[in-house]
Amino acid sequence: MCGICGTVSFGSRPDPDLVSDMVATLTHRGPDDCAVLVDHAAVLGHTRLALIDVEGGAQPLTTPDRSVWVTFNGEIFNYVELAQELRALGHVLTTASDTEVIAHAYEEWGSACFERFNGQWAVGLWDRRRQRLVLARDRMGILPLFYRCGPRSISFASRVATLLADPAATREFDPVGLQQVWTFWCSISPRTAFAAVSQLPPGHVATFDSSGLRTWPYWSAEFPPRGQEPHQDLQENAEELRALLVRATRLRFERSDFPVGAYLSGGLDSAVTAAAIRHFTDVELTTFSLRFTTPEFDEGSYQQLVADRLGTTHHSVDVAPSDIAEVFPDVVWHAEAPLLRTAPAPLFLLSRLVRANGYKVVVTGEGADEILGGYDIYREARVREFWARDQGSRLRDDAVQLLYPWMALNPAQAPSFARHFFGADLDLADLGLSHRPRWASTAALQTMLAPTLRERLSSSPAVDPVEHMPASASGWDRLSRAQWLEMTTLLPGYILARRATGCSWPTRSRAGSPSSTPRSWTSPPRCPPGTSSSGWRRSSSSSTPLQTSFLLRSSRVPSSPTGARCGQLLRRQGARMGVRGDLPPGP
Template sequence: MCGIAGWVAYGRDLEAERERVERMTATMRLRGPDDGGVWIGGPAALGHRRLAVIDVGGGRQPMTSPDGQVVLSYSGEIYNFQELREQLRSHGHQFRTRSDTEVVLAAYLQWPEDFAARLNGMYAFAVWDARSQQLLLVRDRLGIKPLYYYPTADGLLFGSEPKAILANPLAEAVIDGDGLCELLTFAKMPGHATFRGMYEVRPGEIVHLRRGGLSRAAYWNLQAREHTADAAATATAVRELLEDVVARQLVSDVALGTLLSGGLDSSAITALAQRSLVSSRGEPVRSFTVDFTGYTENFTTDAFRATPDAPYAAECSRALGTDHRTVVLDSAQLVRPEVRRAVLRARDLPYGAGEMDISLHLLFRAVREHSTVVLSGEAADEVFGGYPWFHDSAAVNAGTFPWMAALGGSSSGGFVSPELTARLDLDGYAAQHYRDAVAEVPRLPGESAAQRRAREVCYLHLTRFVPILLDRKDRMSMATGLEVRVPFCDHRLVDYVFNVPWSIKSADGREKSLLRAAVADMLPASVAQRRKAPYPSTTDPAYARALAGQATTLLDAPAELIHVDAVRELLRRPPDAMTRAERVRLEAALALWTWVREYDVRVES
């Protein structure tokens, strides 16, 4: 896994701008701590920072074709690279390394029109073809790996993260009304990058830059297909797909593990990984769980969490025989200002996950001491229907994103200026975004209204909710030099399950019925039947007290951005009386104000 950056400026020789290119590339150092390089040729410059996972001694980048005319800067993993390499050898290609990077480069040379459609993996990369003076920016089908671009008068800038682009003086850190709406509503609009003038390569998309201009083309979209298999055959097909997906994603030349919460999703991935590793290498998988000091011992149920993770993770590990570690975090770690700042710098944007972002960052940092690669159960809820609101008819039929109906649509929560909120028309923005998303949903002739709505809800989660979680996972992991793989985002699995009728996905009347049917035989019954529990959050009052202390900086914020009076009123109360909802919203406001200052953002709403 790596970080990439680059610049194309037609009519210029960017060798004169090497220092700026190197500065852009250096911002990706945390994503790629093992190596780095810059290639410049006339109007094109490509930079690369490497986290070595496959062919540690080879695969340096940017990588050039044998004739030097095509250059690749690549981030990600191609899980079918070994099969592709054999196909390419049959076409006469010779390989100097064992890396998947070289396979991607050869695939472009052999199949320039459809090479991306042949890739199975998580990736984001840039190809410069000097023969046609063309740049291609390519992103994987689900958007697991990030890639941004910023058109300029004579070309564009690009990078794995906005910070790479903002390191070039041509890019300005400006946020307008649309950008603020994007930050304050809990839905990801594909292609938007919050900063004015900056864009994301959409999942499953190729961006072409030529002298004549820029164009975009999708090479993959979710498609509606008739599903004819019964429940038993469908569960068998899902099991076979998962076995293949996990086996592919265990390919690594460095230490590998799994994230194990003790829930159905992560336990299924861990069980499959354990079987595969014991069979192929004769060794157990390493598994990791996060916990907080006193959390399990003093656990109390709430609307979302019926049980703590650690006991179930330990039970699952014992049953499977994994090499297990529990990472215990305390409030002293969570409240460090330098950690909060590192999280903000990792994300580049003030998304308001607050303490959960911080704990995830600390978890990944601890895991990195033992493993370079881990597999995660992320996205199973979106693929298989795991959230409570999937089964709440009011949320499903609310005429907006179901999670917004269930959780509330804005992260501002009264701590962002009410004048700003009213001027932005967040409700109108979210409503238009929702209508645009529903209009994209593929249809199947003959579907009933209920079937059509079930398909819409699944599509909304896969295209507007999953990207938020994947971005969070990518930024927090890559900031620690850890590669997190997400088997449930394999496009073959997603495409198959997307077309399974809701009656099969919810056959036992519970969340993720289909996944449970496919994997329950591998897991302890208590784990297989456990009710979904979200990622844990500390309940230590010391954290709320520390947050209240840090939030006093909001009292100096401009009134046109932060609702200072509301913050002041909250801070007058004992911190221990702060509700979790208030804490989350306060953290969102604190992140916004800190981001505006640290990134020197100009707000033009």
């Protein structure tokens, strides 16, 4: 994972030494090389994790006439095809890197070039002719891009800490951003937990010139109106999705100059990804897994089942609650936001295992549940919709029983709790009907905060994501609305930024998900909702390469021990570090 940063000023000239200090905060993200470009109004910095064209891909990189400079984090998977197209248009490319393709693509198509990219990226581009900075982030928000903007200057970086390397940067928390974390599990872009720092939303481009900052979306998820979904055959849908996932997986292996491994969580999504690698590439597959010493969280038997079935070279790391507590302060530091769950800590330890075995890149199954309706929240929403439509039905409790037949502590065993949890805020006109119980239960955690912090948060309510839904969302199916909310909040803000790719940065490695590429998103939204989340069962339309016994198990969201023992250890760590719940004084 590379690190990018830079500053542009149309007042006083930017300070190269400051950008050098910013680069120094990113060395763990890019251990292979670093460099700084100095122009009149712009200074760009870069630290490199070399994966493609090790010799020719050094950054910041420019075009032959030196009019466009690029600092780039990520990978453009269709760069080979784009390079061929650009050469046919007369461009002279001198390297085999995807970074050079970005520079020439911008030269040819301007900021519209990002619509042509298939990949994951955060880009800072300096247009010398127009004296304009261009920032862009991939569609799903796999890679972060933060900025701090003033009337005549702007700084950008892969990390918040990089922007705070500037002594002039204020270090106050943003009460609204924190309120969002303690409601939606993450701040919602463009907000962050820091008052002076913004993040570019996924699928957006920003330009900054002498006229100021302008931001706009180049992509957003769209779903067909309810009842107007194309009537496609389920088998055809499955075959199309399988082809998309296989292609997305192969691109990661065939266009990297280094070996690529895979995570095996014990769930369906990572197993399908590993199966695609094993059956549709020529590589010798190496897999990596987390084992937990707490039996109820350990899925080692399922991990080993897939590893044996696919014939992988398998590595695992055993994680105890004390291990989670030990690394959790470091994980929070790198997450640069409050964390409501400990799940990123074990993944941080897993990424260490990856790097210790000589791997820079792994693929994961993240993003598949958002696409295929695999989360419990989608099925819970179906129950809530049924309850809202027929509030006097005697079948309400039976519907809850169908949700978790495999769970020892099924909510249906506590009917009063189930009625309270699933029966709150049953408004069919509410576009956020699916997510209200989660948001409400998370917001209840605020009662545990210090009084001064609670007081400030209560005066800064979180902005409801429903307010930002497209006008067409009122005509979408319930599942489509829930998918939109999940992919614009939890997926970029927590799953990808804090749990998946975010945990690999400190260990000088990179995690990516074939399921989170835009090409994988083009198929499911066109399918009737019933084929994405069929009844009470989890979707398995892409899963034929695996054993039936594995497919029929009850897959669950990867989790880690967060009970009493782990909590005691975390509190001990917090006391030792002097952790407090108060905010700095407001302005």
